[in-house]
Amino acid sequence: PAPLDSHGPARIIALCNQKGGVGKTTTSINLAASLAEYGRRVLAVDFDPQGALSAGLGITVHDVPTVYDLLLDTKRDPREAIVQSSTPNLDVLPANIDLSAAEVHLVNEVARETILARVLRHVAGEYDVILIDCQPSLGLLTVNALTAAHGVLIPLECEFFALRGVALLIETIDKVRDRLNPSIKLDGLLATMYDPRTLHSREVLERVVEAFGDDVLETVIGRTVKFPDASVSGVPITEFAPEHAAAQAYLRLARELVARGAVA
Ligand code: ADP
Ligand code: MG
Numbered sequence: 001p002a003p004l005d006s007h008g009p010a011r012i013i014a015l016c017n018q019k020g021g022v023g024k025t026t027t028s029i030n031l032a033a034s035l036a037e038y039g040r041r042v043l044a045v046d047f048d049p050q051g052a053l054s055a056g057l058g059i060t061v062h063d064v065p066t067v068y069d070l071l072l073d074t075k076r077d078p079r080e081a082i083v084q085s086s087t088p089n090l091d092v093l094p095a096n097i098d099l100s101a102a103e104v105h106l107v108n109e110v111a112r113e114t115i116l117a118r119v120l121r122h123v124a125g126e127y128d129v130i131l132i133d134c135q136p137s138l139g140l141l142t143v144n145a146l147t148a149a150h151g152v153l154i155p156l157e158c159e160f161f162a163l164r165g166v167a168l169l170i171e172t173i174d175k176v177r178d179r180l181n182p183s184i185k186l187d188g189l190l191a192t193m194y195d196p197r198t199l200h201s202r203e204v205l206e207r208v209v210e211a212f213g214d215d216v217l218e219t220v221i222g223r224t225v226k227f228p229d230a231s232v233s234g235v236p237i238t239e240f241a242p243e244h245a246a247a248q249a250y251l252r253l254a255r256e257l258v259a260r261g262a263v264a
Pocket of ligand 2: 024025026048052133134135
């Protein structure tokens, strides 16, 4: 993709699927790193109390402000919590287990669904893209992410039951569009953990394309142990194994999203 002459305001993309283990965090990390490699200024927001995105980018979150502190005080400057990753152009807004208390704290807030949107407003001008790594639930935190977002990317594991729950997720997105965020778009469904050697991986992918047509991204992420290995090392796959097909797949995803207009 062509380099950018100027930066911001960010397009905000939520990575969402209430099913765990489908590749939300892996995609957030590696798409963020790929876009950063193409010169986009990227902020990756860890919005899961498990803190896997923070850990996967080598960030330890101990005795420092996190996204949770920003949710509790939306006037606070997010830059107090944002940290630079070791990847150029890639910043992280980290999370830790504190975030698990957020739903309880926010439930009685005025405009409780728009709190993350107000946090991100302070820094949107400094980035080209903000990726929000959602937790595996459709609760208030995820609704906050969908309310803050311009687009949603849905990772789907190429396994039996991949489509189970997607209807409910789409319903939730429709409700958010109707009530809170009229312009939110489905940026695409991303097939992950694809194993071309198994018949059922191919069948699942076929069924997903049957059900969602052009909303299914052309890029497919293959299954490989390089991903868990890279996470343990705390770096994106594009740095851990830049020549590996898995790194190339995420770079391709970044180019596809630019080509589709989902990212500048
Ligand atoms: P989620 O955030 O949706 O829960 P993760 O991205 O954390 O999912 O992925 C779940 C597990 O699967 C992690 O251990 C991750 O390293 C691994 N994983 C993710 N993508 C792949 C892949 N394409 N091939 C093999 N393992 C993967
Ligand atoms: Mg995750």
